[in-house]
Structure formats: C-alpha cells, structure tokens
Amino acid sequence: MRKTAAKLLTAAALATSLVTIASGAAVADPAAGVTPAAQDxxxxxxxxxxxxxxxxxxxxxxxxxxxxxxxxxxxxxxxxxxxxxxxxxxxxxxxxxxxxxxxxxxxxxxxxxxxxxxxxxxxxxxxxxxxxFVTLAKDAVTWSAQANGNAPAQLTADQLTGIYKCTITNWQQINSSLPNAAIKPFLPQADSGTRSFFLSAINVATPGSCVTSGPEENEGTDTNLTDPNVVFPYSVAHYIGQTVGGHGTTTDAPGNLSLRNVVAGGVTLTPITNNQIDTDFSNSQFGRVVxxxxxxxxxxxxxxxxxxxxxxxxxxxxxxxxxxxxxxxxxxxxxxxxxxxxxxxx
Structure with a gap:
C-alpha cells in the first residue's frame, strides 16, 4: 500500500499533463538574440x-x-x-x-x-x-522520495526534523516493517529559498552531518536523487507546473520522485488535491508565500x-x-x- 500510494500520486499528476497551457510558450532567459534594453x-x-x-x-x-x-x-x-x-x-x-x-x-x-x-x-x-518583498502567490513545500523506493507514503513533521538533524538515520526507526536501510536526506544548494523555508518549517537550524547539499531545487532528474532511500524537499507548485501544467523540460522535471504526505498536529496533510495545492496543506506550517x-x-x-x-x-x-x-x-x-x-x- 505504501508504494501504491506513492505511485498513484505521481500517476494522477501525469495523467493530466496535457492540460491546456495558458497563452504563448515561455522561454529560458531572454529569447536568443534579444538583449533587454537599459530601461527594461x-x-x-x-x-x-x-x-x-x-x-x-x-x-x-x-x-x-x-x-x-x-x-x-x-x-x-x-x-x-x-x-x-x-x-x-x-x-x-x-x-x-x-x-x-x-x-x-x-x-x-x-x-x-x-x-x-x-x-x-x-x-x-x-x-x-x-x-x-512584494507578494506574488502562495506555494507549499513537502518532501519527495523515489516512487519505487523505501520511503513510506508519509512522515510526521517530527520525523522530518529527526531525519535532517540525523537523529533518525534508518527507515526502521520510523517503522519496523520498513527496510533496514540508511535514509539519505538531501537539500538544495545553499542559496535556495526552498531549502531555507523547509528547514525553518521543520525547525532545523543547522542540518546534521548525514545531510548532503547541492542538487538544484525541484529537479528530480539529478542523478544524486535516484537512490531508493532519498528524501528531498520539493515545491508543490513547481511539481504541479512540471506535471499537470506540462511545463517540465529534460532537466526541470521530477524524474521518478513523487510528493509525499506530512502528518502535523495529528492531521495527515496531502500536498495536492484536484491537481492543485491542497488548501489545508498551504495553510499549514508547510505553506509559504513567494x-x-x-x-x-x-x-x-x-x-x-x-x-x-x-x-x-x-x-x-x-x-x-x-x-x-x-x-x-x-x-x-x-x-x-x-x-x-x-x-x-x-
């Protein structure tokens, strides 16, 4: 059931990836041959x-x-x-x-x-x-893991804290029925806003020595994130844009990562409902403004x-x-x- 739930979340998003994209196609950086003018x-x-x-x-x-x-x-x-x-x-x-x-x-x-x-x-x-800091919109950040990996469908906020403080280092500390394997927590590079927000949300001032930093945020295609024991924070909005919105690229894509639930205050929070950020999730400690x-x-x-x-x-x-x-x-x-x-x- 654990793996099935993770697969269903990914499949539900991918199944609707042909949603009509609003207006013209966007490009990375100013278009080739276009140099912004001084007043732009x-x-x-x-x-x-x-x-x-x-x-x-x-x-x-x-x-x-x-x-x-x-x-x-x-x-x-x-x-x-x-x-x-x-x-x-x-x-x-x-x-x-x-x-x-x-x-x-x-x-x-x-x-x-x-x-x-x-x-x-x-x-x-x-x-x-x-x-x-001028408000643009609302987003949320959850954790992700390999769809066919060893991670459960959900973790509590306290368990995420323990993982990133390195006091929880093996899946069997979460549940004895999980594989006897070392958890591999990752964080985006140091200047990432997603990194700083996620650490604040789980009350971790300084990550433990078991945490690896460096992957570009919201890019599950990074080869470092293909391990079955990876845990990695992910923007829920960016994930929806990549999958439901159809805006993913070769590198800017979730790869085989799927978003997972968080249990906070005894309530199970689901990141995505009806192909958009779940309201309860965005109103929790994991919701943010960009x-x-x-x-x-x-x-x-x-x-x-x-x-x-x-x-x-x-x-x-x-x-x-x-x-x-x-x-x-x-x-x-x-x-x-x-x-x-x-x-x-x-």
Missing part, C-alpha cells in the same frame, strides 16, 4: 518561480504590442551559462542561483543591471534593510521606473489583475492571493 525590467534569483516569470515575460511583453517602447519584462534563469549581461549597458555578473543569490545581486547592483530578485522565501534577519523583491527607494518612488515596476508587479498591476497572468499562475501550480502586490519592507 530585469530579474534574477529563485529557481522555483523562474518558469512562471518567464511566462509572465512572454505574455506581458506581448500585451504591450509590437513596437512599444514601454519597459518590457525579462527574467534570467537560476542556472545556465555564466557570467551574464542582464541588459544593454549592464555590468556582467555571475548568474545568481537561488533566492539568496538573487537578493544579494539586487543589493550589490543598481537598476542598470538588476531591477528585482525572485524569492521563494520571505525576509530574513540577514537581508539588507530597505528591500520590499515574492519578487525590489529596492524600496525604487518601488516607492514616483519616477518612470517606479511607475513601470508598479504597472507590472503592483496590486493594481498586470500580474495581480490581468486574466492572462492569472491563467499563467494557475498553469504553473501557484495559488492566487488577495495580498498580491503588497510590499513587506525589511
């Missing part, structure tokens, strides 16, 4: 929300009409060739991989190079002051640059109000929130 709005950072931002870029720019000189929207992926020249006249920078790296790049540069950072985590005590981050001096300004930011990301802007943007968000697995466009100042 350009972002870097999180892997988790890069795909939906790419789709926003394609659809928002199309909405401006051919020949428009208004600032366009572009987003650079977390991985790829490096360094990158983000827009015309910009200083080349190392490609920021992850929420933390994107935020650092935002702080270290001006709008001549980076206008916003994608972030799948909220403000942290270590972040610079004067940043606005953001776009801006310099407050620019977000709160009154000049043309601030107006362009608000026109795209603000509560009255395109992302929070346009039907195409809403369809994009759903297609990539995220839940809309009435707080869209609201800024949280560090």
């Amino acid at each position: 709005i350009v972002g870097v950072g999180s892997d988790t929300i890069q795909s939906v931002l790419n789709q926003f870029s394609a659809d928002y720019n199309a909405s401006l009409g051919a020949g428009s000189t208004a600032p366009h929207l572009y987003s650079w992926d977390a991985t790829g060739t490096s360094p990158i020249t983000t827009k015309t006249g910009a200083t080349s920078i190392a490609r920021p991989n992850g929420s933390g790296a994107g935020i650092k790049a935002l702080v270290a540069n001006t709008s001549a190079t980076v206008d916003f950072a994608r972030s799948s985590r909220g403000p942290a005590a270590t972040d610079a002051h004067g940043l606005d 953001y776009n981050v801006f310099r407050d001096s620019e977000w709160s300004g009154t000049d043309a640059h601030a107006q362009a930011l608000q026109a795209i990301f603000g509560s009255n802007g395109w992302i929070c109000n346009d039907p195409t943007a809403a369809a994009d968000l759903a297609s990539y697995g995220f839940l809309a929130t009435p707080a869209c466009g609201v800024a949280n100042l560090t």
